[in-house]
Structure formats: structure tokens, C-alpha cells
Amino acid sequence: MAEVATAPTSDQLLVIIDPVARRTDGESVRIAKDVLSAGAAMKVCLPDGPEEFARALRRRGSRRPVVVGDDRALVRAVSLLHRQRELAACALSVVPVGGALSLARSLGVPTDAVAAARAVLDGAERRMDLLVDDSDGVVLGALRIPPVSAVPGQDPGEMAEAGRPWLRTCQSLVRTLVPARPSRPATAPEPGPSRLRVEVDGQTLVDLRQPVEAVSVTPGEKGVASVEVRPVSVGAEASPLLAEGRTVTVSGAHFRYRTDAAVSGPVRTRTWVVREDAWGLTVPAVS
Template identity: 45%
Template sequence: MVVDPVARLTDAESVRIARDVLRAATPGLKLCLPDDPAQTPRLLARRGGRRPVLIGNDRALLRAVRHLYGERALGETALSVVPVGNGPSVALARSLGLPLDAVSAARTVLRGNPRALDLLVDDEDGIVLGGLRTEGAEGSAGVAGVSSADSLRRADEPPAADPPWRRMCQALARTVLSRTQREEQHAVPVTPASRTPQVRTVQRLRVEADGAVVAGPDRPVTDVTVRAAGAGLAEVSVQPFGGAPVRVRARSVTVSAPEGFRYRADADAGDSAASAESRTWTVLPRAWHLVLPPG
């Protein structure tokens, strides 16, 4: 059992509970307490014939899977995980079906069943367990609260200079709006529903699913997501700027843009966004095994 040092700092009580449950049921348990997260791969490499159990958050899970994938031992190793961390840091574990409370997670290690899961692998040998989402490149147009034509004009060409009378009216409107917002803030408490809507970003991407074009630069999009959907397929969701989302399933997905694009894989694991001009993700069916609750 490898206990990630971040887990000990974040929630030592959950670590203690999981350790006690596992130790009571497994007298031969070998406990490893690395001082640095980077030591986890070295400890996993010395596991021998033992089944590895990891206590930690999503980042620890990703490090373990990346190591096993690089060792070419991922397909023959059933990984057990006790998620420990706050909500966002274990969102990936939750999405994979792992229980988040220490007792249930420890019992899953003891009584659960290994389940074969698909894996997304990109053309640079990077892996994705949960899913990925594109992010707008710097300089892309924010499009919340404006019309489609106005947003696309701003993305493609600089705005024309306004005449003096229009600038005067805009300044007056801003003054009135600012005073109104201050009065509303004193009168009505801010709730999630009343906050300013999140700014969406126009992206001009080419998206291909098994060679078929799903979206092109001539039709801007605000969101592209890819996730392993099971049965050896990935689900691709493309949200055009204006219109219903397009969803398809494919074994291979390619996203490209001449000026490059950014994407975030397994976002809640805390990794920074990556960038590329083109990236292809391919599904490896039943590539890794995770011990999950029975049924």
C-alpha cells in the first residue's frame, strides 16, 4: 500500500481509517510512506507479485497509471485506489466509480472486482483516464452576452472607431449601469443564478472522428470534449457557436488548428493545459484494470 504524501497532509484521519481497515483484513500488508510524490513510481516498480493499493488524490492516480503504462504492465495489473482529498481533487476517481469515503473505499479494495477500462492515448504517448476538453487560445474572442455576428466580427477584424456622440452615450450608459448595480448589491444578496454568466470562447478547430470531419474552421465552436465511452469507442461532443451540440463515437479523434489550440486532460487532476497544432487520441480497449465496488 502506497500512501501519497499529499493525502497525509490533506486528510490524515481518512488515511488512518483506510490503513486500519486494510491492515486488519490483510496481515501481510506492506505499507509504504514516500516523502515525495515522485517516489511513487519507484515503489510501484518494486511491488513484485503484490497487488498495488494507492491512497491519494487524482494526481496520484494519474502518476501511478502513467508509470504502469510506461512499464507496459498496465494491462496485467489490477490497481486499487482509496481516494483521499477535497472534492475537485478526487473528481476523476468519483467519475470512475470509486467511493470517496475511506471505509467504503477500503472495503472496495478488499471485496471489489477488477474492471477492464478503456484508455485514451495520444500521438505523443500521453494518456487520458477521464476525458479532455479544448480551451480557447489567447486572443480568441469572448462571446458571452453578445450576438453571433458581433462576436465573430471582433474575432476576425479590429472594431471601427466610434464617433464622439456614440462614445458619450456609452460613457453615460456605463455610469447609469454602475450605479444600478451598486444599488442592487445592497438590496439583493448575490446568488449563483445571479452571477455574471461565464464567458465562452470562439475556437476555430478542425475535428475529425475516424477520418470524418465533424467540425471545421469555417464553423466556430465554443467547446470540444472527448472521453472514453466504453466498447472501445470515444464520445466526441462538439458545441458549435449557435446551434445544437454534435455528438459522435469513434475509435480515433483528431483535433487541429493552424494557429494551435489548448486542451486540458483529466482537468480536475490539477495538470496545466497543454497546447498543440494537432493532436490525435486513440482508444485502447480494456487497457487497464481498476478495482471497483461489486455490481
């Protein structure tokens, strides 16, 4: 992950406080506001939802945006700036508040409200690589494709009923006419291996004939991504397949993938490209 530390470009702050942060930890929000207001001129924005969040970020003017929120709020801000094609020129800051903070921590931001707010005021901008997919989605940290299951997270019968409301009505009528039988404990479908083709810079790392347990892609060094594919082992544990490159394409049966704080898909194919030094985040200055 490439980085060049520079001083923040503006002393005028736009502090956008995510509604989830206000609900989950109002005390940390208050502390962050007090520390920031003591060290810089700032405007506070309290959006009620994603649309107001986006509007505030779009109308920031020359103010340096500071997001007070969890990993999802940070990803939302980066995604919006990327879609506005303003990410490269905008030094973003974050004060992590909420439940999911592992991404912010992995990027070098303190998860203590006081320390994070002080880093906003006295820290340095670190330039970092970004993974951008062919649907204009972004990945700040790691991309992972886990094992597949028959119907991830939902029972097949429930899906059928959701698509055919009349079926639910008929089933309800049958239940009133037929004596109930002892119910069997529900069992979730076991995750199974995926059959995917993984290509790195046009070269096939694994094809559809080799079932895999998992795939991970992370921004590496000097504008390349590190790719790891774990084949299904038979007997002795199989060694992971490793590669580095600027473009990663995964294709095959419908698959889901986890990026930062979200799960996306299912899709049949997706390509990610590394954008070197694509965005900047304020982190504590190295003394």
C-alpha cells in the first residue's frame, strides 16, 4: 500500500456526523466535537440518511471533510467522492465511532475518539491504493470471496414463498386442515467449495476445474494487488496459490464477495483494478 505523508490542506473542517454514530455512542460524538472545535474552525452537519450525507459532502466547498462514524460511513464517503471524481484531490479524515471499526483501525486511524480527533488536527495525509471494480465500486481494505452455500442466509422454501404470495396462502390453509407433525430442527446449508476462474493481469491463476475454499485480494505495494487462492485440500492441506498484479478478474457460478463492511453479489464475473495513490486519509503524524 503506497503512502506519502503530507500536511492537511485546509484548517476549515466540515464535520459530518453519521446518524448511526449519534445513536450508538453519543458521548464519543460529543468528545470528538469538543476536541475538533477547540483546534479548528468547523461546520457541523447532522444528516438523517444517505442522501443528506451525500449532499453535505458534495457541498463541502473548500472545507476538509471529517466523517464521524463507523467503517460503513467511511466507505460511503470514499465511494461518494470516487463517483464524483473528487477523491484524488480530497484529503479525508475520520473519527471512528460505532460498532464496526476494524477497517479504520487497519488503515492506521486510532479508534479512541480523543486520539482520532487530535490526529485530524495534527496528523498527516497518507496516500493509499484503492481497488475499483467494473461497477464503480471501491475496496479500501480487503476483498474476500468465501465458500458458497446452496442458498446463503435463507431457506429455499422461504424464497419460493416470497416470490409467490399465493403459495403462502395455500400452505397456511393446509396447516389448518392437517394435524401438525412434530417439527424437525432446522439445519443451515453447509458452505461448499466454489468453482471460480481467477485471472491476474490476464493470466489464469486457477480455473473452473479446481474447486477453491476462498479467494482474497488486498492492495499490496507499488500499485499492485496481492491475490491468494486457497484450493480445496484432499488429504494433506493444499498450499495457497499466490500472485500479484494490477487487474484481478473472478468469474464462474454466481458468487458473493465481502468488501470492507459490506457483502455484494451474487454476480457471475467481476474485475477489480488497482488505482495507485488514489485517495488520502489523515492519520497520526510519525514523530
